[in-house]
Amino acid sequence: MLLEVAGLRKSFGSIVVADDLDLTIAASEAVGIIGPNGAGKTTLFNLIAGGLSPSAGHIRFDGSDLAGLPPQGRCRAGIGRTYQIPQPFENLTVFENLLVGAVHGRRKTETEAVQACGEILDQLGLLKCANALAGSLTLLERKRLEMARALATAPKLVLLDEIAGGLTDGECAELVATIGDIRKTGVAILWIEHVVHALFAVIDRLVVLNFGRKIAEGAPKEVMQRPDVHQIYIGIEA
Template sequence: MTDAPLLDVRLISKSFRGLRAVSQVSLAVRPGEIVGLIGPNGAGKTTTFNMIAGVFPPDEGEIRFDGADITGLRADQVCHAGIGRTFQLVKPFYGLSVEDNVLIGALRATRDVDAARAAAVDLLDRFGLADRRHQAAGALTLPDRKRLEVARAMATRPRLLLLDEVMAGLRPGETDEMVQVFQTLNRETGLTILMIEHVMRAVMALSQHIVVLNYGERIAEGEPEQVVRDPKVLESYLGEEAV
């Protein structure tokens, strides 16, 4: 593990109609690391994600990936740079088969449809969807759609995977399965992960480092055990519960 971060976000900000959604947030993810991005609803987590993923550019600040400036690149260019993402509200290609969904992701790395199909079949096997690969994606249950979302993002062969609440809506047993898949991927392929997550069971199990946002600002960061005892973090979460 080198010290140079794979993803280096420096002081990015974003306003929507004068409302400051993200304010001078910095975070770094080192190669092979799993970082959790947590915070109450409306803290600016997904906005931060969208700036990294190229959905919209930050108003200010800089995003570097593997040493290169990727600030303001389009989503497809960010994907080609090596960053894969999932969506909070999953976006499967409903009318296409499960296999074709993943195949389309795999076409990022190859023009050859047969090779992409082979890669898709391998991934579906890994995510426990092999027996459902000929079904239409729209016919899947929510947990399966979440798996499909991750499998499809993995098919683009990312070096950094951005996960936006993939555990939401999963039962504890399903969450543990998903956690295991990521642990395996991280261990075997050195996949680096930045994840937004509300399910603390998953955050604590996976993250080596946690960044906490509240009202668009970074209020804490550090090792998981430290962060969850931080008074500012407790206050922001308790404050939410009190509402």
């Protein structure tokens, strides 16, 4: 298994945001996570990427325990992430944003990293604004930059946090196609998303979280048929 989360627990005082979570992801597998607001989805990402440390439980990645490893170490181990609210380096160019990940996440020199960065920008349709300041990008471009920057670190697993939120249907379809392309390169994907139809176009397996607990897991269509999941997701069409 690429990622093994076992008995993961995180609480802030009396509020439990991750409660005895188990989750595994195989190499080049795509797994989706849904759940209502406050279900602990982003917290799970922060625990995996190292922004938060768990109160209990273990996270193993690519055969080694991640306990105590800071975010930069997890990035170098092969975990790339995007943020729900894009976090571009506004005063750097789009290309320089990628270069940060390639140079520091992969320990390459700038010259060694150029070709890979250029190819990722090309793949994600950002080549035309490569030398523009990241602060000048539109929302769609910012979301693409989030992904491009994560890919520049050559991850084995990318964590996508509501990457399709706030986009128009057309933009969303384009983004789904791009994520599909990324999948084909063998990168494993763990994807939190409220836009369920976008998620279902890509993932193999679905996990449903509620109040920090995993309440369902399995084939996407089957999981959505379950009454308890349906109850949480009333009104949302799969």
